[in-house]
Amino acid sequence: xxxxPEVDTVRRTLEPFxxxxxxxxxxxxxxxxxxxxxxxxxxRLVEGRVIRVIKRRGKYLLIQLDAEYTLxxxxxxxxxxxxxxxxxxxxxxxxxxxxFENGRELRFVDVRKFGMVYLIPxxxxxxxxxxxxxxxxxxxxxxxxxxxxxxxxxxxxKLKAFLLDQTRxxxxxxxxxxxxxxxxxxxxxxQIETLSSKETELLYENIRAKLNEGVEHxxxxxxxxxNGLGEKGGFQHRLKVYDRAGQPCARCGTSLLKATVCGxxxxxCPHCQH
DNA sequence: ACGTTGACCTGTGTGC
DNA sequence: TGCACACAGGTCAACG
Numbered sequence: 342x343x344x345x346p347e348v349d350t351v352r353r354t355l356e357p358f359x360x361x362x363x364x365x366x367x368x369x370x371x372x373x374x375x376x377x378x379x380x381x382x383x384x385r386l387v388e389g390r391v392i393r394v395i396k397r398r399g400k401y402l403l404i405q406l407d408a409e410y411t412l413x414x415x416x417x418x419x420x421x422x423x424x425x426x427x428x429x430x431x432x433x434x435x436x437x438x439x440x441f442e443n444g445r446e447l448r449f450v451d452v453r454k455f456g457m458v459y460l461i462p463x464x465x466x467x468x469x470x471x472x473x474x475x476x477x478x479x480x481x482x483x484x485x486x487x488x489x490x491x492x493x494x495x496x497x498x499k500l501k502a503f504l505l506d507q508t509r510x511x512x513x514x515x516x517x518x519x520x521x522x523x524x525x526x527x528x529x530x531x532q533i534e535t536l537s538s539k540e541t542e543l544l545y546e547n548i549r550a551k552l553n554e555g556v557e558h559x560x561x562x563x564x565x566x567x568n569g570l571g572e573k574g575g576f577q578h579r580l581k582v583y584d585r586a587g588q589p590c591a592r593c594g595t596s597l598l599k600a601t602v603c604g605x606x607x608x609x610c611p612h613c614q615h
Numbered sequence: 616a617c618g619t620t621g622a623c624c625t626g627t628g629t630g631c
Numbered sequence: 632t633g634c635a636c637a638c639a640g641g642t643c644a645a646c647g
Contacts, residue, residue, distance in 0.1 A: 343640060343641090344640055344641095415642090416640090416641090417640085417641050418624090418642095419624090419625080419626090419640085451624095453623080453625055453626085453639090454624050454625080455623065455624065455641065455642080457642095471642070497616075497617075498616085498617060498618085514640050514641070515640060515641085516640055517640090561640070562640095563639090564626090564627090564639065564640075566640065583640090603618085604619070604621095606639080617647105618646100619646085621644090622642105622644085622645100623641105623642095623643095626639090627638090627639090628636105630634105630635095630636090630637105631633105631634090631635090
């Protein structure tokens with residue numbers, strides 16, 4: 342499900358409901374999503390804590406508690422994190438519930454159970470999967486054309502693989518990778534070492550533009566994605582290539598093709614992308 | 616250093 | 632309607 346714009350939207354919509362709230366109790370229905378510590382220890386450390394702040398880093402959500410611990414959550418493909426009333430119907434795949442004193446709760450629902458939750462001491466980022474190895478945030482001011490050129494310089498391989506590599510740039514996934522490459526007129530198979538400086542700049546501009554557009558429209562809801570209040574996003578209506586195989590290219594009318602690149606379904610225009 | 620594949624899970628859509 | 636199969640917003644490990 343969620344790439345940078347979706348995770349960012351979840352963060353933004355949850356914030357007013359959870360910051361400053363005390364977690365009265367925790368219920369674990371499926372312990373498999375909690376990667377560390379053990380469930381009993383997890384509950385012991387979280388219950389009674391107050392949420393200080395919620396941040397996003399790449400596709401990870403970081404929920405800072407008042408006891409020098411950070412809850413790190415990755416939604417993977419189908420994870421949802423939503424605010425619900427305590428008495429509202431529980432969906433089938435609710436694996437984790439944080440209850441607040443005001444009658445509301447934060448629920449983690451994940452059909453495919455790929456999602457991951459870690460509770461780690463502040464700063465111990467290396468204990469939370471790939472969090473410590475993430476590349477720069479593409480929407481931050483520090484991510485300049487100059488810094489992008491440094492990242493791409495000397496690298497080899499397919500453009501699509503580069504965009505999906507979280508250690509190069511944090512937060513791009515399959516949908517936005519395809520949209521970025523279409524907008525930049527670049528083929529997913531293109532070897533990055535052959536990009537001209539003009540093409541590199543076009544790529545840089547469209548990474549920023551497409552991710553910003555995704556954030557602005559509150560993410561892409563094609564299957565499971567919803568924001569922190571259970572609402573769908575709107576970017577699915579603006580997609581130019583993703584999920585549009587066989588439909589005409591918005592730019593030239595050629596039928597969009599689908600292929601597997603880097604093991605991922607990839608849609609592109611054979612006429613506009615080189 | 617790169618590329619491909621399978622593993623982790625469940626649900627949905629397709630074609631027969 | 633049933634069944635088999637492919638495929639799905641991600642990442643990681645194990646190969647060649």
